Amino acid sequence: xxxxxxxxxxxxxxxxxxFAGVCHGVIATVCRGARVIDITHGVPSGDVRAxxxxxxxxxxxxxxxxxxxxxxxxxxxxxxxxxxxVGDGRVLVGPDNGLLWPAAQQSGGVIEAVEIGQSPFRLExxxxxxxxxxxxxxxxxxxxxxxxxxxxxDPYEAERLIRLELxxxxxxxxxLVAHAVYxxxxxxxxxxxxxxxxxxxxxxxxxxxxxxxxHVARYARSFGDVAPGDFLLYEDSARMLAIAVNQxxxxxxxxxxxxxxxxxxxx
Amino acid sequence: xxxxxxxxxxxxxxxxxxFAGVCHGVIATVCRGARVIDITHGVPSGDVRAxxxxxxxxxxxxxxxxxxxxxxxxxxxxxxxxxxxVGDGRVLVGPDNGLLWPAAQQSGGVIEAVEIGQSPFRLExxxxxxxxxxxxxxxxxxxxxxxxxxxxxDPYEAERLIRLELxxxxxxxxxLVAHAVYxxxxxxxxxxxxxxxxxxxxxxxxxxxxxxxxHVARYARSFGDVAPGDFLLYEDSARMLAIAVNQxxxxxxxxxxxxxxxxxxxx
Amino acid sequence: xxxxxxxxxxxxxxxxxxFAGVCHGVIATVCRGARVIDITHGVPSGDVRAxxxxxxxxxxxxxxxxxxxxxxxxxxxxxxxxxxxVGDGRVLVGPDNGLLWPAAQQSGGVIEAVEIGQSPFRLExxxxxxxxxxxxxxxxxxxxxxxxxxxxxDPYEAERLIRLELxxxxxxxxxLVAHAVYxxxxxxxxxxxxxxxxxxxxxxxxxxxxxxxxHVARYARSFGDVAPGDFLLYEDSARMLAIAVNQxxxxxxxxxxxxxxxxxxxx
Numbered sequence: 001x002x003x004x005x006x007x008x009x010x011x012x013x014x015x016x017x018x019f020a021g022v023c024h025g026v027i028a029t030v031c032r033g034a035r036v037i038d039i040t041h042g043v044p045s046g047d048v049r050a051x052x053x054x055x056x057x058x059x060x061x062x063x064x065x066x067x068x069x070x071x072x073x074x075x076x077x078x079x080x081x082x083x084x085x086v087g088d089g090r091v092l093v094g095p096d097n098g099l100l101w102p103a104a105q106q107s108g109g110v111i112e113a114v115e116i117g118q119s120p121f122r123l124e125x126x127x128x129x130x131x132x133x134x135x136x137x138x139x140x141x142x143x144x145x146x147x148x149x150x151x152x153x154d155p156y157e158a159e160r161l162i163r164l165e166l167x168x169x170x171x172x173x174x175x176l177v178a179h180a181v182y183x184x185x186x187x188x189x190x191x192x193x194x195x196x197x198x199x200x201x202x203x204x205x206x207x208x209x210x211x212x213x214x215h216v217a218r219y220a221r222s223f224g225d226v227a228p229g230d231f232l233l234y235e236d237s238a239r240m241l242a243i244a245v246n247q248x249x250x251x252x253x254x255x256x257x258x259x260x261x262x263x264x265x266x267x
Numbered sequence: 268x269x270x271x272x273x274x275x276x277x278x279x280x281x282x283x284x285x286f287a288g289v290c291h292g293v294i295a296t297v298c299r300g301a302r303v304i305d306i307t308h309g310v311p312s313g314d315v316r317a318x319x320x321x322x323x324x325x326x327x328x329x330x331x332x333x334x335x336x337x338x339x340x341x342x343x344x345x346x347x348x349x350x351x352x353v354g355d356g357r358v359l360v361g362p363d364n365g366l367l368w369p370a371a372q373q374s375g376g377v378i379e380a381v382e383i384g385q386s387p388f389r390l391e392x393x394x395x396x397x398x399x400x401x402x403x404x405x406x407x408x409x410x411x412x413x414x415x416x417x418x419x420x421d422p423y424e425a426e427r428l429i430r431l432e433l434x435x436x437x438x439x440x441x442x443l444v445a446h447a448v449y450x451x452x453x454x455x456x457x458x459x460x461x462x463x464x465x466x467x468x469x470x471x472x473x474x475x476x477x478x479x480x481x482h483v484a485r486y487a488r489s490f491g492d493v494a495p496g497d498f499l500l501y502e503d504s505a506r507m508l509a510i511a512v513n514q515x516x517x518x519x520x521x522x523x524x525x526x527x528x529x530x531x532x533x534x
Numbered sequence: 535x536x537x538x539x540x541x542x543x544x545x546x547x548x549x550x551x552x553f554a555g556v557c558h559g560v561i562a563t564v565c566r567g568a569r570v571i572d573i574t575h576g577v578p579s580g581d582v583r584a585x586x587x588x589x590x591x592x593x594x595x596x597x598x599x600x601x602x603x604x605x606x607x608x609x610x611x612x613x614x615x616x617x618x619x620v621g622d623g624r625v626l627v628g629p630d631n632g633l634l635w636p637a638a639q640q641s642g643g644v645i646e647a648v649e650i651g652q653s654p655f656r657l658e659x660x661x662x663x664x665x666x667x668x669x670x671x672x673x674x675x676x677x678x679x680x681x682x683x684x685x686x687x688d689p690y691e692a693e694r695l696i697r698l699e700l701x702x703x704x705x706x707x708x709x710l711v712a713h714a715v716y717x718x719x720x721x722x723x724x725x726x727x728x729x730x731x732x733x734x735x736x737x738x739x740x741x742x743x744x745x746x747x748x749h750v751a752r753y754a755r756s757f758g759d760v761a762p763g764d765f766l767l768y769e770d771s772a773r774m775l776a777i778a779v780n781q782x783x784x785x786x787x788x789x790x791x792x793x794x795x796x797x798x799x800x801x
Contacts, residue, residue: 006562008555014452015282015549016309018321021275024304025329028273032302032330035566037558042550045453046514054552061667062559063566073514076489128489130504133328185548186579222610222662237664247580247607281719282549283576285588288542291571292596295540299569299597312720313781340781343756395756397771400595 004035005144006065010055011132012043013070019130023068023137026123030141037062046073048099049258052164053182056102057238059090067103068140069094076128081135083143083152084113084161091149093140095131098164110161114153121152167259169193175265176201178241180256187249189256191241198233198241201264208267209233211243212254216267223247233264271302272411273332277322278399279310280337286397290335290404293390297408304329313340315366316525319431320449323369324505326357334370335407336361343395348402350410350419351380351428358416360407362398363423365431377428381420388419434526436460442532443468445508447523454516456523458508458531465500465508468531475534476500478510479521483534490514500531538569539678540599544589545666546577547604553664557602557671560657564675571596580607582633583792586698587716587724590636591772593624601637602674603628610662615669617677617686618647618695625683627674629665630690632698644695648687655686701793703727709799710735712775714790721783723790725775732767732775735798742801743767745777746788750801757781767798 007027013019020041027036039058043051051071059067072079072095080096087108092100093116104110116122116135121142126134139152169178169192176198178191203209203219211217217231226232228247236242243262244250256262274294280286287308294303306325310318318338326334339346339362347363354375359367360383371377383389383402388409393401406419436445436459443465445458470476470486478484484498493499495514503509510529511517523529541561547553554575561570573592577585585605593601606613606629614630621642626634627650638644650656650669655676660668673686703712703726710732712725737743737753745751751765760766762781770776777796778784790796 004566006566008559010552010555014309015307017451018277018307018325019451021277021304021306022325022328025275025306025325028302028304029328029330032271032273035562037555037562039555039559040549040552042548058552058556058559061556061563063563074491077491127504127506128501133504184551184553224608224611234662237661237667239661281576282574284718285544285574285592286718288544288571288573289592289595292542292573292592295569295571296595296597299538299540341758344758394771394773395768400771 004033005031006037006063007034007068007140007144008037008039008058008062008065009068010039010043010051010058011041011070012045012047012051013041013132015041019132023132026133026137027141030138031145034141034144043071047071048073048097049164050182052099052102055099056106059103059107064089066091066093066140066144068136069099070132070136071099072097072131075131080115080156081117081131082113082156082161083116083139083149084110084158085149086110091143093136093143096162098162101161101164102166104161110158112149113156113158113161114149115156116153119153121147167192169197171201174202175263176203177261177263180258180260180262182258183251183256186244187251188236188242188244189250189254189262190236190238191243191262193241194239195235195241198264202266203233203264210265210267212262215254217243271300272298273304273330274301274335274407274411275304275306275325275329275332276335277306277310277318277325278308278337279312279314279318280308280399282308286399290399293400293404294408297405298412301408301411310338314338315340315364316431317449319366319369322366323373326370326374331356333358333360333407333411335403336366337399337403338366339364339398342398347382347423348384348398349380349423349428350383350406350416351377351425352416353377358410360403360410363429365429368428368431369433371428377425379416380423380425380428381416382423383420386420388414434459436464438468441469442530443470444528444530447525447527447529449525450518450523453511454518455503455509455511456517456521456529457503457505458510458529460508461506462502462508465531469533470500470531477532477534479529482521484510538567539565540571540597541568541602541674541678542571542573542592542596542599543602544573544577544585544592545575545604546579546581546585547575547666549575553666557666560667560671561675564672565679568675568678577605581605582607582631583698584716586633586636589633590640593637593641598623600625600627600674600678602670603633604666604670605633606631606665609665614649614690615651615665616647616690616695617650617673617683618644618692619683620644625677627670627677630696632696635695635698636700638695644692646683647690647692647695648683649690650687653687655681701726703731705735708736709797710737711795711797714792714794714796716792717785717790720778721785722770722776722778723784723788723796724770724772725777725796727775728773729769729775736800737767737798744799744801746796749788751777
């Protein structure tokens with residue numbers, strides 16, 4: 001057990017239906033000994049970017065293994081299905097729609113990839129709508145149990161992998177203009193700016209800042225540094241700047257959605 | 268690990284409380300080595316039929332093992348609690364209220380069953396309201412770790428098992444009148460009709476069809492074959508006809524509930 | 535596998551984001567062979583008491599192991615982080631905010647505790663907001679894989695552990711005045727009174743009782759003992775009195791929240 005192969009699994013299948021469970025069943029059928037770690041199945045339906053960001057954030061904290069990710073609004077269409085070995089030895093498996101890109105970049109870039117749409121490991125007959133079950137899970141399981149990557153499909157040039165465009169912050173006179181990148185269940189808003197970006201814009205830890213021209217927040221270390229109900233700006237666990245309300249929901253309070261601009265300036 | 272016994276687990280316990288987790292704890296206490304696969308715990312509360320359909324759909328994709336299923340609105344009442352070995356070697360464990368029936372039929376029918384309400388494997392004292400913890404999980408775990416079925420309870424004639432009545436489609440002049448059987452989290456509506464039924468009603472892949480007398484849908488292979496927001500009819504991953512909206516929610520758009528009739532005709 | 539170490543895991547992280555999954559990844563990185571049992575991640579955000587009650591209710595049904603619990607509204611603040619060995623051999627790991635207290639008391643009380651905020655097992659750099667990932671999960675994993683408790687942190691006197699105050703019922707002339715303690719997903723309302731308390735107040739199994747001065751309920755064994763839509767009072771699976779509606783939602787019907795008083799008297 002202590003050297004069981006690891007498969008991590010992320011999807012937008014939710015847990016209300018049996019989709020994720022069926023994929024677990026397929027994995028256990030092919031590679032009984034694999035240890036499967038669910039990162040989340042709660043990615044908003046079809047939201048490739050949210051899935052890509054969660055995957056990228058989680059991977060450094062999981063053992064090197066096979067990393068199955070399925071957020072696949074184009075299932076059954078022209079998008080490729082891929083398995084890709086990256087620089088640190090991980091193998092990513094999923095649709096080639098940008099979902100795997102940020103994680104692959106962070107892990108040293110793609111070393112070798114194969115197209116698995118016609119993989120000998122897939123389950124026949126392949127449905128047109130559930131490639132998680134029929135293609136991605138069985139390929140991931142065979143790879144976890146030791147099958148060589150090149151046996152999983154046809155060679156696929158690393159350069160062909162679809163990139164994911166992410167917004168980036170900009171600097172205006174005395175202000176950092178960042179974007180809401182991801183809002184979690186607590187309503188905490190992750191920005192596309194780092195603490196270094198904040199420093200460049202004149203934001204200092206412990207000082208008040210003005211958020212969206214309206215809300216005074218304290219640039220603090222953690223929630224408890226401000227009163228309940230108050231806003232704070234902080235460096236979150238992914239080492240990015242984020243906005244929160246102590247014991248409250250900043251996403252609701254600010255009415256922000258992904259990609260919305262957020263202006264932050266010294267107050 | 269590679270020959271660990273498998274227990275699959277489906278229920279309507281949800282994941283907000285500790286019910287499913289407690290059953291996992293009981294299983295691990297009795298049979299530490301079992302690998303437990305959660306099919307789903309999101310069956311709508313008390314919806315035996317939805318649970319039965321998800322169970323039937325998932326089982327062919329899981330290893331042969333012990334299959335624990337608990338959707339049990341009659342807990343503490345007169346319904347029997349059973350463990351049943353079926354034709355393909357699986358053992359199903361749960362309340363005898365129809366939940367197990369479709370899966371049992373699909374797996375070759377019940378070969379041998381026992382009533383486990385007084386099982387020597389149950390946890391004492393047995394509560395009146397949580398038989399998942401006190402009866403079903405410990406019985407499943409003992410069976411997974413090798414206990415013979417007949418040791419789990421008293422003989423129960425296979426013919427006594429409660430059947431589950433499911434609707435069936437009918438054919439009218441130039442139309443297929445099917446029923447909404449299951450609506451998943453994406454709003455995709457599974458019907459009780461197969462592609463062969465559709466053919467018999469004159470529906471042809473690639474052609475437009477009229478759904479519910481109102482909506483034009485394309486009979487397509489997959490979502491991407493129609494524009495975003497458009498309806499499609501397709502053969503789903505369970506090989507049944509289904510209605511969806513590409514990047515939308517057909518269940519919401521049509522306002523359908525389980526068992527509602529859906530008329531489909533060539534357009 | 536049959537003697538794999540067990541870690542149970544409870545939190546308010548939810549399953550929509552990757553928080554719980556990342557902690558699983560950390561555990562597998564440190565102690566690949568541990569079997570992790572999720573009790574629930576659906577504790578209402580920041581609700582220490584609900585988490586404490588679910589943990590206490592679940593523990594007797596799980597193998598003795600390491601029990602990781604994270605409901606931590608004070609993360610990054612002054613609250614201590616602890617690992618505590620209790621009388622029955624379990625080790626509890628989490629924030630010292632009352633969350634662990636009821637489970638510790640039930641398991642024989644704290645024998646030995648350490649403060650783990652500066653644990654050598656933590657992940658560096660420690661974030662200010664995600665101690666589940668950076669402190670609690672890695673400490674739990676090292677302990678599960680055999681590290682001695684005293685190596686996990688600095689000695690912490692058992693007497694310093696934060697207690698959790700719970701309401702208790704009182705008796706008035708011919709009535710039991712209890713409190714709603716926990717309301718589950720089915721809307722069943724657990725009270726802070728036992729069947730013995732009910733007996734003392736003159737409530738008899740099988741007889742009608744008056745709930746909240748308004749609703750007639752039957753004091754029954756199980757749901758099916760009353761008609762659908764009717765109220766019942768019953769001894770629940772935690773051996774506490776509870777109020778439910780057969781095939782309905784008592785929490786919604788009574789409009790109760792945690793800690794609200796509920797008067798129950800013979801009818």
